[in-house]
Every structure is written in C-alpha cells, then in structure tokens.
Amino acid sequence: MAREIRITPSILNADLTNLGREISRIASVSDLIHLDVMDNVFVPNFTFDFERASQIVKECPIAVDAHLMVADVDLIAPAYAEVGCSSVTIHAEATRNITSTLRAIRKAGARAGLGLKPATSIEAYADCLDEVDMFLIMTVEPGFGGQKFMYEILEKVKRTRAIIGDRPIWLQVDGGVSLETIGQASEAGADVFVAGSAVFKADDPASMILSLRNLAISVAD
Numbered sequence: 001m002a003r004e005i006r007i008t009p010s011i012l013n014a015d016l017t018n019l020g021r022e023i024s025r026i027a028s029v030s031d032l033i034h035l036d037v038m039d040n041v042f043v044p045n046f047t048f049d050f051e052r053a054s055q056i057v058k059e060c061p062i063a064v065d066a067h068l069m070v071a072d073v074d075l076i077a078p079a080y081a082e083v084g085c086s087s088v089t090i091h092a093e094a095t096r097n098i099t100s101t102l103r104a105i106r107k108a109g110a111r112a113g114l115g116l117k118p119a120t121s122i123e124a125y126a127d128c129l130d131e132v133d134m135f136l137i138m139t140v141e142p143g144f145g146g147q148k149f150m151y152e153i154l155e156k157v158k159r160t161r162a163i164i165g166d167r168p169i170w171l172q173v174d175g176g177v178s179l180e181t182i183g184q185a186s187e188a189g190a191d192v193f194v195a196g197s198a199v200f201k202a203d204d205p206a207s208m209i210l211s212l213r214n215l216a217i218s219v220a221d
C-alpha cells in the first residue's frame with residue numbers, strides 16, 4: 001500500500017507583508033501550512049513571537065503545522081496546540097523532558113512531532129515511538145530558509161522509516177525540498193514534505209505544490 005503524501009508549504013519564504021494572499025494562493029492544494037517559529041536562541045534567527053504566531057494560526061484557512069525552534073520549548077509547546085495548531089513539533093535538542101512535553105501537546109489536542117537536527121541520531125530516540133505522531137528529519141541546519149538539501153541525511157531518513165515500520169507515524173523532511181530533491185526523499189521513506197522557497201518563489205505556487213506531490217507519489221512504495 002502506497003504511503004499518503006503530504007505537502008506542507010513553509011511561510012518562511014512567503015511575503016509576510018501580505019500573508020493572507022500568499023496562503024490563499026495555495027490553500028486548496030496544501031495539506032497543512034508549516035509555521036517556523038524561531039527565537040534567535042536555539043537557532044540564530046527570529047521569526048515570530050507567540051502573539052504573532054497565534055494570530056497566524058487563528059486566521060489560517062487550513063491546518064497549521066508548527067515547528068518550534070525555540071529554547072523554552074517545554075514551556076511553550078502546549079500553548080501552540082491550545083491556540084489551534086494541528087501539529088506541533090519540538091526539537092529533541094531543546095527539550096528537557098521529551099515524554100512530558102509530547103504528552104502535553106497531545107493532551108492539548110494536536111499531533112506531537114519530534115524534530116532532529118542533521119547531526120542528531122534517530123536511534124537515540126527510537127524509544128519515543130509511542131509518544132510521537134511524526135518525526136521531523138532536518139535536511140538542512142535549522143535557522144534559515146533557502147538552504148541546499150543535505151543528501152547525506154537521506155540515509156538517516158531511511159533508518160527512521162525502518163524504525164517506524166508499520167506504525168501510523170508521519171515522517172517529515174524539512175530543508176531544501178524541491179523538484180530536484182523530493183523524489184529521493186520520498187524514495188528514502190519520507191511522506192511529509194516542507195517546501196518553502198520552491199513553492200513561494202515559483203511563478204505559480206499552487207502548480208508547484210501539485211508537481212512536488214506528483215513526484216513524491218511516483219516513487220512512494
């Protein structure tokens with residue numbers, strides 16, 4: 001049975017001065033909107049504080065996938081679920097209590113995701129399978145959009161897919177996803193794809209999402 005493919009465009013590369021229009025251009029073909037929250041502490045960049053992020057979530061016409069790249073993630077993650085995010089991802093490298101925070105996200109009504117930087121081993125978190133709804137494997141160093149896809153991470157994607165097995169856990173990749181890379185990421189086992197520059201810098205963002213989806217589906221087993 002083929003894996004279900006999901007495309008989650010990141011608004012990091014959208015025109016934030018006209019975000020409503022940007023999202024409306026892709027809402028009918030996107031599975032979720034990816035909201036990158038950075039605090040300039042865990043990563044060397046700042047995007048949205050909680051107030052602005054909450055406003056985006058409440059106004060977004062489709063479900064929001066929040067990716068929290070923040071130092072105080074244990075404290076703030078459940079709040080993102082409470083304001084309406086469909087999925088909330090914390091980073092293994094930032095949390096002090098993975099199990100407690102993942103459970104709090106679920107209790108607040110969202111899917112719980114666990115993100116890993118490129119150098120972080122997936123094997124160290126294989127015991128989290130009962131607590132997560134999604135693993136996020138970073139294919140760039142987190143912090144900035146528009147980076148080049150790290151092909152060497154595909155092996156980790158494959159290992160993560162093997163660890164997941166038949167469990168209904170999503171496997172997301174984030175960073176450098178494009179027409180040139182999505183096929184290999186899908187072939188490695190990913191089924192949720194964060195695409196920022198590839199979508200919002202395209203002449204027709206909606207058509208780009210459809211093209212990305214078709215490429216991923218074509219190699220999904």
